[in-house]
Amino acid sequence: MYEELKYWYLRDHKLFRTLSFSQIKQLCIITGFKKASKGEIIYFSSSDVPRIFLLKKGNIKIVAVDDNGNETIKDIIQKGDLFGELTLETDNKNEEYAKVLSDDVAICSFLMSDFEDLLLRNPTLAISYTKFVGLKMKRIKNSYSNLISKDAKTRLYQFLKDWAEKEGTVNGNSVTIENYLTQNDIAQIICTSRQTATQLLNEMETNHLLSYNRKEIVIQDITKL
Amino acid sequence: MYEELKYWYLRDHKLFRTLSFSQIKQLCIITGFKKASKGEIIYFSSSDVPRIFLLKKGNIKIVAVDDNGNETIKDIIQKGDLFGELTLETDNKNEEYAKVLSDDVAICSFLMSDFEDLLLRNPTLAISYTKFVGLKMKRIKNSYSNLISKDAKTRLYQFLKDWAEKEGTVNGNSVTIENYLTQNDIAQIICTSRQTATQLLNEMETNHLLSYNRKEIVIQDITKL
DNA sequence: GTTCAATTGTAAATTAGCTGACATTTTGCT
DNA sequence: AGCAAAATGTCAGCTAATTTACAATTGAAC
Numbered sequence: 001m002y003e004e005l006k007y008w009y010l011r012d013h014k015l016f017r018t019l020s021f022s023q024i025k026q027l028c029i030i031t032g033f034k035k036a037s038k039g040e041i042i043y044f045s046s047s048d049v050p051r052i053f054l055l056k057k058g059n060i061k062i063v064a065v066d067d068n069g070n071e072t073i074k075d076i077i078q079k080g081d082l083f084g085e086l087t088l089e090t091d092n093k094n095e096e097y098a099k100v101l102s103d104d105v106a107i108c109s110f111l112m113s114d115f116e117d118l119l120l121r122n123p124t125l126a127i128s129y130t131k132f133v134g135l136k137m138k139r140i141k142n143s144y145s146n147l148i149s150k151d152a153k154t155r156l157y158q159f160l161k162d163w164a165e166k167e168g169t170v171n172g173n174s175v176t177i178e179n180y181l182t183q184n185d186i187a188q189i190i191c192t193s194r195q196t197a198t199q200l201l202n203e204m205e206t207n208h209l210l211s212y213n214r215k216e217i218v219i220q221d222i223t224k225l
Numbered sequence: 226m227y228e229e230l231k232y233w234y235l236r237d238h239k240l241f242r243t244l245s246f247s248q249i250k251q252l253c254i255i256t257g258f259k260k261a262s263k264g265e266i267i268y269f270s271s272s273d274v275p276r277i278f279l280l281k282k283g284n285i286k287i288v289a290v291d292d293n294g295n296e297t298i299k300d301i302i303q304k305g306d307l308f309g310e311l312t313l314e315t316d317n318k319n320e321e322y323a324k325v326l327s328d329d330v331a332i333c334s335f336l337m338s339d340f341e342d343l344l345l346r347n348p349t350l351a352i353s354y355t356k357f358v359g360l361k362m363k364r365i366k367n368s369y370s371n372l373i374s375k376d377a378k379t380r381l382y383q384f385l386k387d388w389a390e391k392e393g394t395v396n397g398n399s400v401t402i403e404n405y406l407t408q409n410d411i412a413q414i415i416c417t418s419r420q421t422a423t424q425l426l427n428e429m430e431t432n433h434l435l436s437y438n439r440k441e442i443v444i445q446d447i448t449k450l
Numbered sequence: 451g452t453t454c455a456a457t458t459g460t461a462a463a464t465t466a467g468c469t470g471a472c473a474t475t476t477t478g479c480t
Numbered sequence: 481a482g483c484a485a486a487a488t489g490t491c492a493g494c495t496a497a498t499t500t501a502c503a504a505t506t507g508a509a510c
Contacts, residue, residue: 072370072374086359087355087356087358087359087360087362087363088352088355088356088359089356089359089360089363116352119348119351119352119355120348120349120352121348122348123344123345123346123347123348123351124345126344126348126351126352126355127313127341127344127345127351129355130312130313130344130351130354130355130358131312131313131314133312133355133358133359133362134311134312134313134314134358135312135314136362137312137358137361137362137365138312138314140362140365140366140369141365144365144369144372144373145297147369147373148369148372148373148416149297149416151466151467152466152467182486182487182488183487183488184486184487184488191373192467192468193467193468193469194487194488195467195468195469195470195489195490195491196466196467196468198487198488198489198490199489199490201488202488202489202490214476214477214487214488376496376497377496377497407456407457407458408457408458409456409457409458417497417498418497418498418499419457419458420458420459420460420461420497420498420499421496421497421498423457423458423459423460424459424460426458427458427459427460439457439458439506439507
């Protein structure tokens with residue numbers, strides 16, 4: 001029954017829908033499970049054998065540390081997202097780790113080499129996977145060109161719109177987002193200083209565009225952003 | 226013999242090294258050839274059937290036009306690079322075109338659907354291709370995080386180093402680059418204003434770091450950048 | 451050779467946003 | 481409850497780089 005559970009955990013991701021039961025089982029044999037709670041740090045890049053991870057529950061942020069010890073948020077991973085060495089290529093110089101943002105997370109993982117084997121035997125999956133990586137690339141390109149050509153305000157608005165679309169609960173024109181990020185996190189994501197982010201958020205609050213607190217963000221009218 | 230030629234054209238790219246003659250021939254049947262000269266604009270995103278392109282000779286820039294009609298340089302493609310819908314996914318809302326930078330270019334292309342068929346029959350190629358797309362993604366990530374966290378000067382230095390490494394002719398510590406870009410192009414690539422780029426380049430010239438003209442750039446000592 | 455457009459050079463004014471430096475509030479913890 | 485740590489609020493410089501504005505140079509076309 002444990003096997004069964006794992007099966008469904010993987011099956012859930014749209015990438016694996018096309019796989020037969022036995023194929024998933026093959027991956028499952030080496031599938032690892034992990035639970036973690038808020039604030040915990042999960043190392044995944046170096047040391048261990050290269051793995052691909054699937055976040056089953058909760059939210060995490062991928063943080064990179066540069067030579068000066070500065071932390072930068074690379075990515076926010078949500079329930080259902082894959083992360084890790086998606087390029088099937090290991091690079092060890094990469095100092096990245098994941099930090100748990102929600103109360104707790106469930107992560108399932110498998111070895112990159114096993115996945116590669118599976119892709120070899122499953123060309124359709126290989127194509128789906130390529131498209132998946134491509135989509136990811138397109139998203140990254142998009143958000144980066146936002147970062148570069150737009151000012152901080154526009155970037156914040158765009159970020160909030162994206163966030164609302166991905167995770168918000170809609171209620172007419174109003175959208176409610178469960179807020180698991182600090183203002184500092186938000187600032188890092190939109191690449192600005194914490195102070196600027198605070199200012200902009202307060203400005204939006206006085207303009208009745210949204211109401212902000214540490215639990216949730218309510219956007220009064222998403223069409224006005 | 227025309228067939229033969231095309232074979233070698235494709236064969237040249239390291240992605241296709243693992244393919245058999247017949248497999249390449251299969252692609253070649255639908256391979257298109259194109260020649261174009263300086264300043265010419267090549268549309269490749271919309272209208273036509275989705276294709277993947279391989280630049281065999283010369284240099285082009287990929288330019289995107291936003292809603293306000295502003296042009297941004299998305300990418301510089303060099304001899305041997307693939308471009309087009311590398312993600313195997315068409316998106317039509319994308320307003321992109323290529324502009325020829327060198328005196329003339331040779332481009333060879335094939336249909337995305339044919340390539341997809343080939344990938345299906347060739348899992349090894351599929352994996353290579355996935356890794357290739359992944360590598361591209363990693364490069365993009367890298368250059369973007371440069372754009373975001375570094376100042377204009379550092380960005381210019383990094384760009385020149387990259388350019389020199391890719392295309393420069395080394396002579397001891399000195400490197401000569403054939404300059405097919407205007408200062409405005411360079412400015413756009415490193416995401417700054419034309420004036421700032423000009424200033425920085427002149428500053429480098431007075432500091433004897435390089436000599437610049439419209440034909441070539443000579444970096445006196447690449448290790449000093 | 452002359453003309454015109456593109457490219458390059460230079461400088462002052464303006465500005466978005468960062469830094470640093472605090473005060474205040476909230477949260478988790480024992 | 482009471483404390484420390486984390487998160488938020490606010491403000492005054494400061495700075496890199498954009499904008500605006502124009503001059504000078506180069507190159508290609510006729």
